[in-house]
Amino acid sequence: MIAKTEAAGDTGLLPEVLAFSSSLALDLALVREDLLGSLAHLTMLSRQKIVPAADAKTIRAGLLELWSESAAGRLALPPEEDVHMAVESDLTRRLGATAGLLHTARSRNDQVALDLRLYVREQCAEVLASLGGLLELLATRAEAERDTVLPSYTHRQRAQPISLAYWFCAYGEMFARDVDAFAFALAQTDAMPLGVGAISGTSLPIDRETTRGLLGFSRITANGMDTVGDRDFALDQAYATTKMLLHASRLSTDIIDYTTTEFGFAKLDGQIACGSSMMPQKRNPDVFELARGKSGRAIGNLTGLLATVKGLPGGYNRDLQEDRATILETGPLARGVLSILQLAIPRVVFDRERCRAAVEGDMMQATDLAEALVKTGIPFREAYGLVGSLVRRCQERKISLADATVELARDVDPRLDASVLAAARPLDSVGRKISAGSTGPASVEKQITQLRAHAVRARETAAKVPRLTALFERLKDAAL
Numbered sequence: 346m347i348a349k350t351e352a353a354g355d356t357g358l359l360p361e362v363l364a365f366s367s368s369l370a371l372d373l374a375l376v377r378e379d380l381l382g383s384l385a386h387l388t389m390l391s392r393q394k395i396v397p398a399a400d401a402k403t404i405r406a407g408l409l410e411l412w413s414e415s416a417a418g419r420l421a422l423p424p425e426e427d428v429h430m431a432v433e434s435d436l437t438r439r440l441g442a443t444a445g446l447l448h449t450a451r452s453r454n455d456q457v458a459l460d461l462r463l464y465v466r467e468q469c470a471e472v473l474a475s476l477g478g479l480l481e482l483l484a485t486r487a488e489a490e491r492d493t494v495l496p497s498y499t500h501r502q503r504a505q506p507i508s509l510a511y512w513f514c515a516y517g518e519m520f521a522r523d524v525d526a527f528a529f530a531l532a533q534t535d536a537m538p539l540g541v542g543a544i545s546g547t548s549l550p551i552d553r554e555t556t557r558g559l560l561g562f563s564r565i566t567a568n569g570m571d572t573v574g575d576r577d578f579a580l581d582q583a584y585a586t587t588k589m590l591l592h593a594s595r596l597s598t599d600i601i602d603y604t605t606t607e608f609g610f611a612k613l614d615g616q617i618a619c620g621s622s623m624m625p626q627k628r629n630p631d632v633f634e635l636a637r638g639k640s641g642r643a644i645g646n647l648t649g650l651l652a653t654v655k656g657l658p659g660g661y662n663r664d665l666q667e668d669r670a671t672i673l674e675t676g677p678l679a680r681g682v683l684s685i686l687q688l689a690i691p692r693v694v695f696d697r698e699r700c701r702a703a704v705e706g707d708m709m710q711a712t713d714l715a716e717a718l719v720k721t722g723i724p725f726r727e728a729y730g731l732v733g734s735l736v737r738r739c740q741e742r743k744i745s746l747a748d749a750t751v752e753l754a755r756d757v758d759p760r761l762d763a764s765v766l767a768a769a770r771p772l773d774s775v776g777r778k779i780s781a782g783s784t785g786p787a788s789v790e791k792q793i794t795q796l797r798a799h800a801v802r803a804r805e806t807a808a809k810v811p812r813l814t815a816l817f818e819r820l821k822d823a824a825l
């Protein structure tokens with residue numbers, strides 16, 4: 346076992362200490378990243394004449410063998426403190442002392458920093474590709490629901506009529522901001538850490554730029570002490586994921602509400618509606634409840650990672666091993682929710698008649714009436730008061746604002762004439778909106794176009810990321 350302390354003159358770790366300190370169970374998820382980093386590091390060492398080319402070829406053959414076994418699900422690494430030592434131990438079993446050349450000018454500190462950056466970079470790319478798919482879906486749903494009118498809500502009270510297209514675009518804007526957040530996390534991850542050693546670099550003539558190019562990073566990290574203790578890139582990814590899942594949670598809550606009997610605005614297709622073990626009539630929105638619930642795990646992961654790094658001194662500290670569970674869960678958690686949303690949203694069917702009835706039977710055109718008065722030269726606050734008086738009269742008579750007669754309106758104020766009262770037609774409210782960013786048809790068309798542009802941007806950003814399999818193809822035959 347490599348992870349012992351004989352080098353310092355001690356007898357070795359107690360089995361209980363090794364078990365407590367080992368991260369191997371989680372680290373196994375990073376074996377591809379570890380092997381890629383080793384291939385790139387080995388290539389650089391050979392080109393710099395630090396490791397003889399013949400030995401480098403032998404070691405590379407061993408690494409390629411490990412990769413093949415891992416891809417086939419047959420790789421069984423020996424028990425060690427972490428995946429880095431496990432790979433080296435297994436390589437030593439296969440190659441003997443020659444394998445020891447691989448760790449030249451390298452520490453587990455910069456090695457794990459590289460593995461995590463490679464992993465986070467891959468996950469960010471996959472999430473961005475999924476966000477592109479979700480944004481395209483929301484734009485498509487918005488196009489199909491231009492003419493569906495339903496209430497909007499402030500303080501969870503009915504506010505003003507909007508198109509369902511506008512509702513879809515609202516959530517699209519949230520997920521578009523998530524594209525920005527993941528692109529930022531990707532940019533922060535895009536610095537190659539290998540070569541800084543344990544903390545202060547090496548006296549050997551390595552070339553970090555060679556390793557950077559082989560692994561597809563845009564730059565190298567600037568300071569070794571900062572590099573080995575840095576998990577900001579993981580925090581950025583965890584924050585982006587948390588924010589994205591909060592948006593998914595809010596979307597889910599709206600759909601959960603809209604599919605209740607109390608709202609009745611939408612129904613779930615039987616393929617996504619779950620039943621009750623006791624009540625045969627139930628069609629439960631479990632997928633959306635679970636999507637909402639998983640945001641709590643993301644919040645917990647972000648909080649845990651923040652707590653891990655908050656009090657650490659400079660350089661590497663073993664506390665950072667506690668980042669593993671968070672980092673390894675964050676990407677799959679984000680992708681899982683995005684995947685189920687893309688599956689479920691097309692199977693949410695809105696009831697246009699029920700939505701329209703909710704708009705027609707309320708007072709949501711009050712602002713339209715006030716603005717109609719403003720167009721005649723009345724100050725908004727005065728118009729606001731006049732319409733408020735008319736609303737109260739309608740409430741007393743238990744009629745909707747759209748059903749108010751000209752006689753009733755004129756009794757409130759003569760300026761509330763037929764031309765002004767025409768603004769109370771609820772289904773015309775959406776079409777009257779002309780400001781940028783509104784629910785008006787012209788504005789919504791622009792918003793749909795923008796969503797599609799965000800979808801393209803997300804996919805293009807993802808496509809530029811060097812992926813692990815492509816890197817392997819490049820490294821397996823790279824000149825030594």
